[in-house]
Amino acid sequence: MSLHLPLKNKEYATILSVYAPTLQAKSEEKDIFYSELRHVLQRTPPADKMIILGDFNARVGQDADDWRGVFGRHGVGNCNDNGRLLLEICMELQLAITNTIFQQKYKLKTTWMHPRSRHWHLIDYIRVRQRDLRDVLRTRVMPSAECHTDHRLVRCRIRIRIHPKAITRKGGLPRKKYNHSRLQSDEVKAVFQASLQNKFENDSSQIDPSPELLWDQLKTAILQTSEEAPGILYQKEPGLV
Incomplete structure (x- = not known):
């Protein structure tokens, strides 16, 4: 091999x-x-x-x-x-x-x-x-x-240095990066928690969803909240991966 x-x-x-x-x-x-x-x-x-x-x-x-x-x-x-x-x-x-x-x-x-x-x-x-x-x-x-x-x-x-492969999303788009250190700010953390809680309360999913559906809903809610909270999503320059 x-x-x-x-x-x-x-x-x-x-x-x-x-x-x-x-x-x-x-x-x-x-x-x-x-x-x-x-x-x-x-x-x-x-x-x-x-x-x-x-x-x-x-x-x-x-x-x-x-x-x-x-x-x-x-x-x-x-x-x-x-x-x-x-x-x-x-x-x-x-x-x-x-x-x-x-x-x-x-x-x-x-x-x-x-x-x-x-x-x-x-x-x-x-x-x-x-x-x-x-x-x-x-x-x-x-x-x-x-x-x-x-x-x-x-x-x-x-001792070898492996070259990291660029991680891209489907369609060739670059994966978004998040600045999680911003959550150490009380103001940003409060906005993040309130927004995430609001998404969970407004979730109209079925009463007993499957584990896969629960995970997909949780992941989507966290990603959307991260993009909405101020300063968490890195703003990348055009053309950079």
């Missing part, structure tokens, strides 16, 4: 969620998976911030010297065949495994316990482009999080 997020300054972030074949899977199945993953990564715009997360069913070990830039000095255990496949594509596309960057307790790094040996391993990763490592503040496991799975939840804090 992929998610394309607009950031500020006309930048974008692409987030990928993947599930890799297990160690017992056939080589052909693994080749297809990594071929498809490579294709997706290569067609992603180079300027995008890349965040790849998921269960890779791979152990990358602790040999940071041979895979310089791919992961840090705080890996777990030994590398296996799936781990080498993962490290190779990371080296090829200049990706970094953020789980191994930060020094922390063993239980805050391992994500899955082998059902027979009962040993904990790190097989769930969050990867970013090596150039974006400076924006990664922390990657750690949440041991106490209940996820209804035999894997531990992995959380990553990343």
Whole structure:
């Protein structure tokens, strides 16, 4: 799965969620998976911030010297065949495994316990482009999080600035904004309350309306009163959203 997020300054972030074949899977199945993953990564715009997360069913070990830039000095255990496949594509596309960057307790790094040996391993990763490592503040496991799975939840804090989308009403008209701080004035508050009370008293709705109708009437009354009360509705300049 992929998610394309607009950031500020006309930048974008692409987030990928993947599930890799297990160690017992056939080589052909693994080749297809990594071929498809490579294709997706290569067609992603180079300027995008890349965040790849998921269960890779791979152990990358602790040999940071041979895979310089791919992961840090705080890996777990030994590398296996799936781990080498993962490290190779990371080296090829200049990706970094953020789980191994930060020094922390063993239980805050391992994500899955082998059902027979009962040993904990790190097989769930969050990867970013090596150039974006400076924006990664922390990657750690949440041991106490209940996820209804035999894997531990992995959380990553990343410094990105998402560009807020302009909110418009139906028909493309800008949403009205209200200065609620004006209600702190006793004079404005008295006018607002009197007007709102008058609308409720003059409401000729049915005796036992539905909750949806009640909510619609309440919302309409509050919005109309806000527009009528002095100084609550912001007066926007023409053409501004």
